[in-house]
Amino acid sequence: MRDIRRQIEELFCAAADLRGCTAQVVADGAVRVTRPMFGSRVYYMENLVRKAAAVPPADWAALVADHLGTGMVDDEVEPLTSKPFAELRALVRTRLYPESDPADSDCVRRPIAFGLEQRVVLDAVHVIYPITQDMLAGWPVDAADVFALAEAGTRADGPVRLTAADFPAGVPPWFLLSGGDYTSAHALWLGDYPELTGRAGAVFAVPAESSLYAAPFDGVDVLDVISFVLGPLTLRHFEQDPWPTSPHVYRWHEGRITPAVYVAGSGENGLILRPTDEFLAVFDEL
Structure with a gap:
């Protein structure tokens, strides 16, 4: 990712120069762009770098130009x-x-x-x-x-779309929730989607703004969903996607959200899952 960041910074500076601006890398992942009449603005590269990592290098210049152009248009309109x-x-x-x-x-x-x-x-x-x-x-x-x-x-604005998944084999169904720029907020309202809620509510992960996963919580088989699906997906998307949110798995129950399993990486492909005491106590009540 460091090599991608360096190339994106170079492309960003070049794009700014072509628009008659001066650009300078002021920190790792931060570029200051100075425009006549508009002053200076610092652009942070992290989300742009993550976007670039997901597309071919041939698309990077266009991605950078669009990002810079959007920021410059924003500078030119009346501030909200x-x-x-x-x-x-x-x-x-x-x-x-x-x-x-x-x-x-x-x-x-x-x-x-x-x-x-x-x-x-x-x-x-x-x-x-x-x-x-x-x-x-x-x-x-x-x-x-x-x-x-x-x-x-x-x-x-409307509900998010639910896509049911039944893989890997032997794991209970889980769901991908997808929508617009505010998909993550729908984790607050999982009760709006009957397919997602079980006797003990639901478990969900929101590793990045565009990634929301959930599964009904009915019994111990939810641990398979967390171990084989939510845990690995969450960590990968949290580390790679733009606008990362959280690497952990949460429980939704009657409108209340609590930590269920803390997720962390270990080594090359390892995964550490630490259930909370509150989450484990729910199984005694089922």
């Missing part, structure tokens, strides 16, 4: 932060993110479970803007209202 709440309320959405680092401390967010948090964002044409505490302070609503509005807007 300058618009009144009445014009923005229809754009409010929500999605799940990894637990924040200090750099994201201004985002309006709330914890969901270990490794997961929910944030509210604005769905613009080209980009997704985080709603910040400063923005919220100027609106006639509080955080609870904004989260309710975001959830209503996201759910109104």
Whole structure:
């Protein structure tokens, strides 16, 4: 991945030069682009590098040009932060993110479970803007209202698609959930999908924004789903996909989300699965 990152940084700088900008790699995976009249902006490469890793090298230049062009268009339009709440309320959405680092401390967010948090964002044409505490302070609503509005807007966009899978052999059925840019948020509402819920709810993994997997939780056979499907899939997609979210497996039950199994890599192809005490206690109740 390091070699891909270096090549993407070089392509990004070249694309900026061709657009009359100056570009400089200021850190590993970060490029500062300076435009006349618009000043400087730092572009972070990690998600772009992960996208590039999934396509042929012949497509990298176009991928980089599109990413840079989208950012430059965003710079040229009126900032959403300058618009009144009445014009923005229809754009409010929500999605799940990894637990924040200090750099994201201004985002309006709330914890969901270990490794997961929910944030509210604005769905613009080209980009997704985080709603910040400063923005919220100027609106006639509080955080609870904004989260309710975001959830209503996201759910109104329609349900995600369910694709059932019955492999590998001997493993109970599990499901891939797919949709748009807010697929991860539907982990909050697994009860909307009867196929996904069993007597003890469901287990799910959301390794990246575009990857959401779930299975009914009816008994001990759910451990096979976690061991042979969710665990390996989650770790791989968390390590490789754009917008990584969490490598762990969670339990959904009656609207509540709790950690089920902590997932970590070990060696070349190894996998470490550590069930939580709370998750194991559920089996005594079934």
